[in-house]
Amino acid sequence: MKTADPELMRAINRFHVMDAIRRFGPVSRVEISQLTELSATTVSAITAALLDDRLIIPLQVGAVRDAGRGRPRVMLKLNPGAAHVVGVKLAPDQISVGVTNFCADVLRSLALPVRIDRQTASVIADLVEDGVRRCVSDAGLDIADISGVCVGLPGVVERAAGVCRQSPILQERDVPFGDDLTHRLGVPASIDSDVNLVTLAEHWFGQTRDLNDFLVVNVERSLGLGILHNGELFRGANGLSPDLGDLMVRPPGGGDARLADVASEASVLIEAEALMRDREPDGAPQTGRAMTLLLQRAAGGDKRCARVLAAAGEALGFAVANLITLFAPPKVIISGRAMATSEYFIEPLRKTVAHLLPPSLADVSDIIVREWSDGNWLQGAAAMTLRDLYGAPWGTTGPAPIREALAPQIGES
Amino acid sequence: MKTADPELMRAINRFHVMDAIRRFGPVSRVEISQLTELSATTVSAITAALLDDRLIIPLQVGAVRDAGRGRPRVMLKLNPGAAHVVGVKLAPDQISVGVTNFCADVLRSLALPVRIDRQTASVIADLVEDGVRRCVSDAGLDIADISGVCVGLPGVVERAAGVCRQSPILQERDVPFGDDLTHRLGVPASIDSDVNLVTLAEHWFGQTRDLNDFLVVNVERSLGLGILHNGELFRGANGLSPDLGDLMVRPPGGGDARLADVASEASVLIEAEALMRDREPDGAPQTGRAMTLLLQRAAGGDKRCARVLAAAGEALGFAVANLITLFAPPKVIISGRAMATSEYFIEPLRKTVAHLLPPSLADVSDIIVREWSDGNWLQGAAAMTLRDLYGAPWGTTGPAPIREALAPQIGES
DNA sequence: AGATTTTATCCGCATCGCGGACAAAAAGAA
DNA sequence: TTCTTTTTGTCCGCGATGCGGATAAAATCT
The missing domain is CATH 3.30.420.40 (ATPase, nucleotide binding domain)
Structure with missing residues (x-):
């Protein structure tokens, strides 16, 4: 368990700021302050750090004239080039691959019409690897520029372990796609159920x-x-x-x-x-x-x-x-x-x-x-990966688990 | 939404310490430090504050000789007298009332064999009020000593609103028992589904x-x-x-x-x-x-x-x-x-x-x-109320909700 | 050009958690 | 008994954080 220290505090607030910027498009510091209920000072400090890390950028151009007097607001938005991620969707008859930027815009996508349900997991991993490498280079990027890969497929997936327990498109069970692709590509790869990806996409980008x-x-x-x-x-x-x-x-x-x-x-x-x-x-x-x-x-x-x-x-x-x-x-x-x-x-x-x-x-x-559309799935995969890059620190402060080494001694006394 | 400030930090860590003390009985500061992964310094500061507030007490008596040399550990435990709460269970043929201390020990209980399913909500509230007052005085306490009351009953309950939406033992719907009892007794009263209470009791005190x-x-x-x-x-x-x-x-x-x-x-x-x-x-x-x-x-x-x-x-x-x-x-x-x-x-x-x-x-x-047993239900009601007294600060740092006043302006731009 | 208004930043303060030094309190050794 | 050893708990100083108020910045209005 993570203890609540200043670092966690900052992580939480930084996430809130990132989340506000992501959700409300180009947005000024005052607005962020109101949305997050953080003080102007804190927002200023956090945005400064984010700007320093190139995760966000000011929307230049005198652009938005906001029809009032006073110092004009500096609108901030996510830096599209801050990171790139790859999303992969495995469907019974097709492998879709897409590269997105930090805003989850799909830069380049690729569809392989393959009936993967008659292929072994190993062959599928080969195809995915090839597809990812190709799609990345088509997008004018190097594989080293990719911060993460997320694969969505139907079935029962244990995301934390990176294992697909069972899927209608795989004959095998307990396929460790996560580790496999991580090793093949040299990039952190995760997997999740395809519906989870589209659910997250809907939450981040959809009408809901x-x-x-x-x-x-x-x-x-x-x-x-x-x-x-x-x-x-x-x-x-x-x-x-x-x-x-x-x-x-x-x-x-x-x-x-x-x-x-x-x-x-x-x-x-x-x-x-x-x-x-x-x-x-x-x-x-x-x-x-x-x-x-x-x-x-x-x-x-x-x-x-x-x-x-x-x-x-x-x-x-x-x-x-x-x-x-x-x-x-x-x-x-x-x-x-x-x-x-x-x-x-x-x-x-x-x-x-x-x-x-x-x-x-x-x-x-x-x-x-x-x-x-395929784009939705890919955005979901992107969102799933970007969530980690945003540094969402949730679930880290749950109640203390019983530590095996200690519990017996204490429980008995 | 609550922002992540030092106060929240402290609330989280204080809760972890309280939780460790509650779960692992009399326990020393070093053990708390290991259980919570907080530094010894922090544990010391927090326990000092808790001792100051009389929420915990040292287990005096040279008591536990822990078979090693070195300065002996001071075992800490919850102060049973730190607070008292009342639990009430409404069943079709019986009203059970119990007073517990801060450790959720049942000090005094009372059962009214009433077929409440043929009474109006108002009459039931009368009976509950009488039962609570009687049980409190039987326990040698004054109603002002009670920190909270929790009522459990079957059916659909909206705890946050203090309203019972619908119950097999009530003819009426949307009965605002929470506010009603709060006014009658002058003590914060909450309600919840009876099963929720016993579920919480199982989590706090049971084998699970x-x-x-x-x-x-x-x-x-x-x-x-x-x-x-x-x-x-x-x-x-x-x-x-x-x-x-x-x-x-x-x-x-x-x-x-x-x-x-x-x-x-x-x-x-x-x-x-x-x-x-x-x-x-x-x-x-x-x-x-x-x-x-x-x-x-x-x-x-x-x-x-x-x-x-x-x-x-x-x-x-x-x-x-x-x-x-x-x-x-x-x-x-x-x-x-x-x-x-x-x-x-x-x-x-x-x-x-x-x-x-x-x-x-x-x-x-x-x-x-x-x-x-009836005791389990009452402990659940106690746990539900004590949870608030422990100051569990969860769910306060969720993603920022869209503030109605602001969202339209921002969403459109 | 100056006043006004809104936005962003800087400064000082309080709180927090932490690491290391230090005091406290016991048992074992001389 | 007295001194050493060991373990526990506390104190001090450091760095980080968030916040309120003062201050600078940058525009419009007069």
């Missing part, structure tokens, strides 16, 4: 910037869940993010089912396969194509196809209702490429949630649908 | 003292859920603790059901009523009695009675499995007076959880059964 609590449910081939709670990503006691697909949607009496087996695109397609095949006899089409077809048919009035989508929506709605009961988030964001944006899926979900929620929680949560 | 994460599921007339996550009581975004009874246990396809309607003692008794009546024609017996009877019959080999209990256990197991998936707590504590301790209920619950959990989480959680 001002919310400290929301859920992100990602519906693609597999299901992902990101929880922002009290302004922090929620993780279970073991440091793992909860896996939405592992939630159960049926009681023992009715035969149990994992949500992933009922409401993911993969499961829906299996369900719909028979329906599709009997009208399109040339075998089961490819994933992306099949979902498009299913949605088209539902839109065209095919009741059975619509029913398949509705069933998935209702199952997910059931789980979402329970999550709302637990977390009471003001917003729930449903995202995904194909199915998640279909009314035939979303409306049953909405209805189910409304129907299942207790009256007291009926109005707390807005359910909104949003589609992410 | 060293765990920062666990769940407490309380099964009595109604269902309660307490979550300790990262060493803190978990609350939803609105400050409410999640209500276990509002969780859903069936997917829309199979017809939905609130957990409270399937797995609480109240619901089980309704379910079993027919079974009981047809062999004991003198009408439905009283609640406590009926459950005893049901358990006896199940133990006696009555398959149908056992089945009713098993169904409840399985339904709760379903919910617990999902909670484990989310929170991954090393321990899950099932508590309650009657049903919760029956093998006919617990075994199906255990089996269901084991069956539903994904393999990766199969071994993370121990499910244990524990029965609380």
